[in-house]
Amino acid sequence: MLDWFAALLAITFIALAIIFDVRFRPVPWDTYRPKAAWLRAGLYFCCCWLLSYLSGGMQLLLDAPWYTEAQLDDRNWVLSTIGLYAFILIAYAGVWSYFTPVFERRKNTLVSALFGFLWGSSSGQLFLAVWLIAGRLGLPDWGTWLVTFTVLAAWQPNWHNIYWDHYIAPEHDTPMTQKIKALGCHIPNLAIGLTYLTVYENHLIFVSTQVIACVSAGIGMRFPAPWVAPSALNLARRTHARIPRCTGYIPADPRSDPYTPFYPGWRGPTSQ
Numbered sequence: 001m002l003d004w005f006a007a008l009l010a011i012t013f014i015a016l017a018i019i020f021d022v023r024f025r026p027v028p029w030d031t032y033r034p035k036a037a038w039l040r041a042g043l044y045f046c047c048c049w050l051l052s053y054l055s056g057g058m059q060l061l062l063d064a065p066w067y068t069e070a071q072l073d074d075r076n077w078v079l080s081t082i083g084l085y086a087f088i089l090i091a092y093a094g095v096w097s098y099f100t101p102v103f104e105r106r107k108n109t110l111v112s113a114l115f116g117f118l119w120g121s122s123s124g125q126l127f128l129a130v131w132l133i134a135g136r137l138g139l140p141d142w143g144t145w146l147v148t149f150t151v152l153a154a155w156q157p158n159w160h161n162i163y164w165d166h167y168i169a170p171e172h173d174t175p176m177t178q179k180i181k182a183l184g185c186h187i188p189n190l191a192i193g194l195t196y197l198t199v200y201e202n203h204l205i206f207v208s209t210q211v212i213a214c215v216s217a218g219i220g221m222r223f224p225a226p227w228v229a230p231s232a233l234n235l236a237r238r239t240h241a242r243i244p245r246c247t248g249y250i251p252a253d254p255r256s257d258p259y260t261p262f263y264p265g266w267r268g269p270t271s272q
Contacts, residue, residue: 002059020036020039023035032171032235037224038226057125067081077200080196096216099180100220102220123214152190156186170231171235172220174248189209
């Protein structure tokens with residue numbers, strides 16, 4: 001069954017790539033286009049799921065139980081699991097979403113949550129696949145953790161900063177919020193999640209935490225539906241380096257900008 005699913009993923013990837021090439025490659029990226037963003041995201045999702053299939057992660061998720069009876073009797077496991085879920089909810093439904101400018105995007109919780117589910121299930125399986133591949137190097141557990149953390153710590157910020165945050169996600173950061181999210185959400189998410197996975201090997205729980213994180217982020221940034229018209233606000237900014245990187249939205253005065261009410265000392269746009 002999984003072989004057929006993997007074949008379907010490969011066919012879907014090819015179909016999405018053809019559609020994107022015909023429909024959007026000739027179009028200049030001068031504003032945010034939800035249809036193009038969903039197509040690009042779909043290509044990424046297919047790649048993550050295929051890597052999960054090839055690494056054996058997808059089979060593990062289908063075969064392994066959420067937890068074992070022995071774990072339910074282990075007080076440390078119970079507390080660790082509760083703590084992991086609590087951290088993810090606080091970090092992403094709380095901190096991440098609070099420090100996210102949504103500009104003038106309309107709320108569509110169902111569509112944003114659907115995107116977040118696709119995003120989280122694919123990213124979670126990507127993380128799991130890297131951990132499984134690192135585990136084949138014959139290293140002790142701490143070595144597997146270190147290799148996985150190093151690879152993902154290099155991949156994630158560069159992937160998001162160079163591509164994802166410009167071509168897929170609508171603008172949802174400022175230079176200040178980028179730092180807050182990296183230090184308060186993403187880095188501890190990776191460190192804590194990988195530690196839990198390495199110690200307890202609950203693959204489904206690990207991936208589910210990434211689903212919760214991305215669903216929270218998708219709703220928090222108000223990820224637009226593919227049928228929404230291109231944004232009239234072109235807020236995505238990039239550096240002029242050889243490999244451009246996203247800077248986030250840079251307000252003239254964040255204390256009075258209408259899109260940065262989370263900024264310390266914000267007094268509202270009407271008090272200028």
